[in-house]
Amino acid sequence: MVMELKVLRSKRFSVLFTFLILMIYFIPSVHAKTITTVKITAMAGVTKIDDDIGISGIVQSSLIVKSSGNKNVRGYLELAAYVTDTVKFDIPRLYIKARFPGFRITAGKNRVSWGEGFLFNAGDIIFEGAGLLRSLSYDVLRTETDWLADIYIPLGLFSFAEGIVLPFPAGSAAPSSSFTVVHWNNARYGGRIVTQLAGIKLEAGGLYTKNTVTPYISFQGHLFADIYSDCSVILPEGAVTAIVDAVKDSLTITAGFMRQISVQAGGIVTVRMETRVMPYGLWTQTETASAGSDPGYGIFLYPELSYAPDTALNFSVRSLISLIDLSGIVFAGTGWNVYQGLDIMVQAGLQFGESGGIWGWNRNGGISCSAGFRYRY
Amino acid sequence: MNKYVIRNVLLLLFLPLIPVQHVFARNLTGEEIIKKMEANQVQKSARLEGVFIITDKFGERKKTFKLVSLGTDRTLLEFTNPEEAGQKILRAGDEIYLYFPEAEDVIHLKGSALRDSVLGSDFSYEDLTGEKGLLDIYDVEAEGMETVNGRECYTLKLTAKNRKAVYPGEKLWVDSELFVLRKAYYYALSGRLIKEMEIRKVIKVKGKNIPVWFVMEDRMKKDSRTTFIINNIQIDVPVDPGIFSLEELSW
Numbered sequence: 182m183v184m185e186l187k188v189l190r191s192k193r194f195s196v197l198f199t200f201l202i203l204m205i206y207f208i209p210s211v212h213a214k215t216i217t218t219v220k221i222t223a224m225a226g227v228t229k230i231d232d233d234i235g236i237s238g239i240v241q242s243s244l245i246v247k248s249s250g251n252k253n254v255r256g257y258l259e260l261a262a263y264v265t266d267t268v269k270f271d272i273p274r275l276y277i278k279a280r281f282p283g284f285r286i287t288a289g290k291n292r293v294s295w296g297e298g299f300l301f302n303a304g305d306i307i308f309e310g311a312g313l314l315r316s317l318s319y320d321v322l323r324t325e326t327d328w329l330a331d332i333y334i335p336l337g338l339f340s341f342a343e344g345i346v347l348p349f350p351a352g353s354a355a356p357s358s359s360f361t362v363v364h365w366n367n368a369r370y371g372g373r374i375v376t377q378l379a380g381i382k383l384e385a386g387g388l389y390t391k392n393t394v395t396p397y398i399s400f401q402g403h404l405f406a407d408i409y410s411d412c413s414v415i416l417p418e419g420a421v422t423a424i425v426d427a428v429k430d431s432l433t434i435t436a437g438f439m440r441q442i443s444v445q446a447g448g449i450v451t452v453r454m455e456t457r458v459m460p461y462g463l464w465t466q467t468e469t470a471s472a473g474s475d476p477g478y479g480i481f482l483y484p485e486l487s488y489a490p491d492t493a494l495n496f497s498v499r500s501l502i503s504l505i506d507l508s509g510i511v512f513a514g515t516g517w518n519v520y521q522g523l524d525i526m527v528q529a530g531l532q533f534g535e536s537g538g539i540w541g542w543n544r545n546g547g548i549s550c551s552a553g554f555r556y557r558y
Numbered sequence: 559m560n561k562y563v564i565r566n567v568l569l570l571l572f573l574p575l576i577p578v579q580h581v582f583a584r585n586l587t588g589e590e591i592i593k594k595m596e597a598n599q600v601q602k603s604a605r606l607e608g609v610f611i612i613t614d615k616f617g618e619r620k621k622t623f624k625l626v627s628l629g630t631d632r633t634l635l636e637f638t639n640p641e642e643a644g645q646k647i648l649r650a651g652d653e654i655y656l657y658f659p660e661a662e663d664v665i666h667l668k669g670s671a672l673r674d675s676v677l678g679s680d681f682s683y684e685d686l687t688g689e690k691g692l693l694d695i696y697d698v699e700a701e702g703m704e705t706v707n708g709r710e711c712y713t714l715k716l717t718a719k720n721r722k723a724v725y726p727g728e729k730l731w732v733d734s735e736l737f738v739l740r741k742a743y744y745y746a747l748s749g750r751l752i753k754e755m756e757i758r759k760v761i762k763v764k765g766k767n768i769p770v771w772f773v774m775e776d777r778m779k780k781d782s783r784t785t786f787i788i789n790n791i792q793i794d795v796p797v798d799p800g801i802f803s804l805e806e807l808s809w
Contacts, residue, residue, distance in 0.1 A: 335805040
């Protein structure tokens with residue numbers, strides 16, 4: 182059995198490896214010019230585990246190869262490696278974009294960004310952008326990608342329609358071979374329209390999956406600050422009563438604002454506040470909330486404050502707060518661009534709240550600290 | 559952080575356009591000179607590639623970019639250095655959009671956000687949209703003539719009309735022959751000198767004098783300097799208006 186598994190893994194790896202080599206060969210051949218970028222991040226940290234202290238370290242690297250010579254075709258390949266006490270490889274992005282008169286197509290593994298929101302985004306129905314995150318330590322909080330085929334149709338300078346097919350169910354891994362066949366009914370199909378009216382960006386769309394439809398609406402405008410809001414529900418197939426119940430269960434509203442303020446000394450302060458509200462969610466504390474997971478509480482907050490005194494330095498404090506059980510997590514960090522491409526990063530995380538809270542102080546990871554380097558070249 | 563860098567580049571990019579509005583001549587009123595020079599300096603279109611170099615006590619950091627513009631109110635900028643490669647800024651009228659490829663995200667700046675300073679404190683986004691000229695913001699007073707790097711210059715004193723101006727006061731040295739800015743001081747409300755800018759090189763393209771090498775020094779920070787260089791510029795070249803769109807921004 183073990184031998185069979187090894188053989189199977191070996192075959193899969195061979196297929197994958199061959200595929201990658203072909204892609205590396207193919208992408209530059211789209212046109213002679215390519216752009217190669219390498220990103221290496223090395224971090225080490227300490228964290229509270231039970232009543233003890235744990236030490237960890239990781240080196241994460243990305244090799245990005247992009248085509249650049251053909252103005253109507255783009256190829257993009259990103260290979261990633263995560264090295265701890267084990268080694269894991271991944272392909273976060275691998276796609277071809279082609280532009281034709283009146284539309285463009287993307288095929289491969291990539292991200293689409295639907296709706297508005299930095300952390301909470303109910304309009305991000307493809308990557309479940311209204312969900313909680315375990316870490317707030319990254320520059321960009323949501324970078325999930327998926328296998329997709331996407332058509333983008335411009336309808337004006339600031340308007341477009343987009344259709345998308347995601348062949349694999351949400352949360353599934355990459356196809357295990359080049360010839361994975363998925364029943365059409367298991368795929369996800371979606372679309373959206375984005376336009377602008379009186380300075381307000383308006384967006385509406387939906388995603389069809391087996392037995393469910395998830396429509397959403399989103400807007401973004403400005404009134405003293407950038408303000409935005411999204412709303413989505415998951416509607417099942419079936420009787421009206423079932424649909425009403427589903428609306429109650431899944432109605433999710435996210436909203437936020439962001440304001441940047443210049444300070445006289447020559448720097449910028451950014452203030453952001455976001456919230457996620459589920460009107461029919463849990464509004465009392467549950468005893469069964471597990472660490473860091475989302476029990477479906479009615480309201481969460483995400484405040485963020487950052488200060489960049491110049492182009493080389495920034496400080497930020499971010500927090501994710503559950504108002505129902507009064508627990509939360511706070512991340513404070515700083516980044517310093519010391520030399521060309523080299524950043525030094527220091528971060529600290531602190532959980533607060535009672536032991537039954539999502540981020541209770543006594544939970545694992547109640548306190549953590551990490552530091553490291555990132556180099557891009 | 560990335561947005562901060564983008565804003566600073568945006569600031570520097572528009573320095574070639576903004577300072578020429580300050581030009582003064584002896585036989586014309588300040589308003590006439592500014593209007594004349596604004597008209598003279600408006601280009602139908604431009605394509606350029608450049609770099610800005612941030613220097614501090616740890617050394618240099620370079621950000622490279624390419625830019626396309628059409629008229630006074632449409633600009634598309636793309637970073638090309640590895641750290642920010644693919645990040646873009648689209649300006650179309652009073653709309654400004656930022657694109658971040660890692661997140662495949664487009665950010666729309668609108669309304670009062672346009673009055674925010676473009677971080678180096680020199681200009682606001684509103685300035686960059688071309689909706690307001692210097693005469694809307696400052697009272698201009700001629701002070702005399704001085705020589706800067708061997709060039710005879712008019713000296714102008716600018717005083718902000720209200721508190722919305724990022725800099726309450728400025729002093730400008732304008733080349734009396736080429737009518738381009740040679741040097742500028744930027745002051746706080748207290749009168750303290752905050753920043754100093756010098757233009758080291760001006761080239762002639764299709765009969766127009768265009769500054770292509772700027773050095774900005776922050777007088778409140780020791781050993782801090784930003785150099786902005788245009789390596790390649792073409793003006794009045796054909797540009798497709800359709801590229802100033804969300805489709806091109808996210809391409």
